[in-house]
Amino acid sequence: MKLKAVLAAACFAAAIAVADEALWQALPEVAPEPADNPTTPAKVELGKMLYFDPRLSSTGTVSCFSCHNLAEGGDDHRPTSIGVHGQKGGRNAPTVFNAAFLSAQFWDGRAPTLEEQAKGPPANAIEMGMANLDAVVDRIERIPGYRPYFEAAFGKGDVITIDNIARAIAAYERTLITPDTPYDRYVKGEKSALTKQQVRGMNTFREVGCMTCHQGPMFAGPELPMGTGFFMKFPLQTESPYVEKYGLMEDKGRFEATGNPADAHMWRVPTLRNLVYTAPYMHNGSVKTLDEAVRVMASTQLDKTLTEKQVADIVAFLESLSGELPAQTLPKLPPTPGDLLDP
Amino acid sequence: MKLKAVLAAACFAAAIAVADEALWQALPEVAPEPADNPTTPAKVELGKMLYFDPRLSSTGTVSCFSCHNLAEGGDDHRPTSIGVHGQKGGRNAPTVFNAAFLSAQFWDGRAPTLEEQAKGPPANAIEMGMANLDAVVDRIERIPGYRPYFEAAFGKGDVITIDNIARAIAAYERTLITPDTPYDRYVKGEKSALTKQQVRGMNTFREVGCMTCHQGPMFAGPELPMGTGFFMKFPLQTESPYVEKYGLMEDKGRFEATGNPADAHMWRVPTLRNLVYTAPYMHNGSVKTLDEAVRVMASTQLDKTLTEKQVADIVAFLESLSGELPAQTLPKLPPTPGDLLDP
Structure with missing residues (x-):
């Protein structure tokens, strides 16, 4: 009997150990790359230039970098972002750091890949305000200094295309x-x-x-193929007092993108990495501190009220998911013709 | 007689050589620093952080870097700049590159030093939109990660002040x-x-x-002590057809700052360095190309119509005043408390 108990305990411990190994996963050292857009130095260099270039916006004032600031947390530290003409967007800018590991992009997961995501903001009237994606290509065509960089990344010929712009930006983001x-x-x-x-x-x-x-290395759901996304209803507990307090049901999430009633209040599970740098929290940026975010999530998703010690411990753990942000050199952008941005 | 002629010619040549040496001056390798703000590495590091930090604006979206973009020409490649809430400013953003060598700052020279200049945009309602300079200090105080950098640059104690913010930014700009x-x-x-x-x-x-x-190493007037500025009336030839075409008299220049009728249409003479990167031209950004800018200036200031060959030659010369822009690493900014930028 005693031996049996010991064996059982050992097996249980082993099972826990195995489970633990599967449960707690480190982030890979290299981001996965799609077969049709391998990461090359020339593409990364061009992508960095485009990422920092405000000339991709109608007014010449908003770049990817504006809302996904690499000097701080890969976001813009605002509740919701501000695009061209001072217009306010509806959702909190997610960090660009580690986005390369997500199985779908945007809060509602409407873009399956970084490449698709990159085509969103430039032609969004509130964000970068270009009339359409052709206008983005035209803008870049009119900056002659860009051509050599496109040719180095994609070869000679008709290579200044929206797909290549998106590929280059995505390749940079994978770094x-x-x-x-x-x-x-x-x-x-x-x-x-x-x-x-x-x-x-x-x-x-x-x-x-x-x-x-x-769960998973990104704490954004199980590992899934790109384009799949891991979605969850939020808030689940609609009676939680936090729901009204923070306006958590005003935005219908994925429903806004698909129009499918089953998608109402469904959201891509966001990563928990680098939360130290990305306050305020939630899709609407309504929750100012990490400890409050933990309380809100416990209440709205798990119907639990945590003790203050539990909250403090979880916050301490979450802080351990923030890393040294990779050092960046500023790209050098090709000069602007004087008639590129008319008043 | 022959000897006399040779001697005269030699003297003339010598005079020309001396004149030439005084006439054509290289830019010093190091910018001058004021006695009360010596350039130190700690100050430059802090200044760079502040320069890149959009949290110095009311909305958290506009930094020094926004309109004086170091990835391109130290300006914003727009006719006139856009500040918070999409508001358009009245003048073309001058390049920050080499501003350290100017004897007065702003188009109208209203700031005698870089330190004074740095205190302008943050509390300007159109530019960075902070209520006043105290609000700027308060904003920085509320980002705890800044304190160690201020102490490294300025010592312990009450060192987060608007003067020290300005000193640090100016020290960085001198690089x-x-x-x-x-x-x-x-x-x-x-x-x-x-x-x-x-x-x-x-x-x-x-x-x-x-x-x-x-003239001088900056082509911005003779070398003058800081705070002096070299001012000139523009346009001088008010009958020039370019005056109306480009709206050159709509802005009264230095008069707008001083209210002194003698300052009407007086402007600090702008540098001609890095024009390759800073189109469009003039205080209102109305002139799109460098060759047209040369024609405009010849007409409005010298009452001359240059030949196309003269214009092309002068443009070629002006292009030689553009240098390799110094490589910059992006600073790492301290994290933002979630309640710093309320909606």
Whole structure:
């Protein structure tokens, strides 16, 4: 009987160990790349130029960098972003860091890939305000200094196309990753990388049920092929007092993109990486602090009220998912013809 | 008689050589620094952070970098700039590159130093839109990660002040210089640095009278102590057809700042460096190309109509005043509390 108990305990421990290994995954050191857009240095260089170039917007004032600022958290630290003519968007800018690992892009997952995502903001009337994607191509065509960079990345000929613009930006974004967080080092075996409180928070995070949705190396759902996305209803507990307090049901999420009633209030599960840099939180940027975000999620998704100790521990754990942001050199952009941006 | 003629010719040549040396001056390799704000690495690092930080604006969307983009020409390639809430300013953004060498700042020279200039845009309602300079200090105070950088630059204590913010930004701007243009190399003796056409343009530039105003290493007037500024009436020839065509008298220049009738249509003489990167031209950004700018200035200031060859030669010379822009690494900004920028 005693032997049996010991064996059972050992098996249980082994099962836990296996489960743990599957459960806690480090971020890969390299982002996956699609077969039709391998990451090359020339493409990354061009993509960085385009990413930083405000001339991709109608007024010449808004670039990818404007709302996805690489000097801070890959976002814009506003509740919701501001595009051309001072117009306010409806959702909080998600960080660009590690977006390369997400299985779908945008809060509602409406773009299957980074390439598709990159084609969204330029022709969005509120964001970068170009009339359409042809106007974006025309704008770039009118900056003669860009051509050599397109040819280096894509070969000679008719290479200044919206698809190549998007490919280059996506290739650059695949370099914007933060794989070396304390959490990642811990998972890889460096047990001193996390504090005791962070380890406690890690366990609480699992025990209370956060990993129902926030799992995998991105804590954004299970690993899925690109274009799939992992969607979840939010808020689930519509009676939670936080729902009204933070206006969490005003935006119908994926429904706004698909028109399908089944998609009402469905959202792509957002990553939990780099939250230290990306306050305020939620799709509408209504929640100002990380501890409040933890309370809101526990209430609206798990119907739980956490103790303040549980909240503090989980916050400590979440902080371990923030990494050193990769250093960036500013690209040098080709000169602007004086008639490019008329008043 | 023959000897006399030879001697006279030699003296004349010597006089020309001396004059030439005084006439054509290279840009110094280091910008001058005021006694009360020596340039230190800690100050430059902090200044760069502040320069890139859009949180110095009311909406969190406009930084120094927004209108003085270091990825391109130190300006914003628009006729006139756009600040918070999509508001359009009245004048063309001057390049920040080499501003450290100017004896007065802004188109109308209303700020004697870079330090004073830096205090202008943040509390300008159209530009960065902060209520006042105290609000700027408060904004920075509320980003805790800034404090160590201020202490490294200015010592312990009450060091987060508007003066120190301005000092740091100015110190950084003193590193944004382009001393190594083809023109500068030519003046220092590298005679192959300019093409034949550029040398011809250099002589034409002098002969037709451009150097009445555009002289010194910055081509922005004679070298003057900081705070002095070199002002000139523009347009001088109010009958020039370009005056109406380009609306050159709509803005009264320095008069708008001083209210002194004697300052009507007086302007600080702008630098001619890096014009390759800073189209469109003039205080109102109305002139799209460099060749047209040369025609306009010859007509409005010198009452001359240049030949197309003269224009092309002068443009070629002016192009030699554009240098390699100094490479910049993006600063890393301290994280933003979620309630910093309320909607």
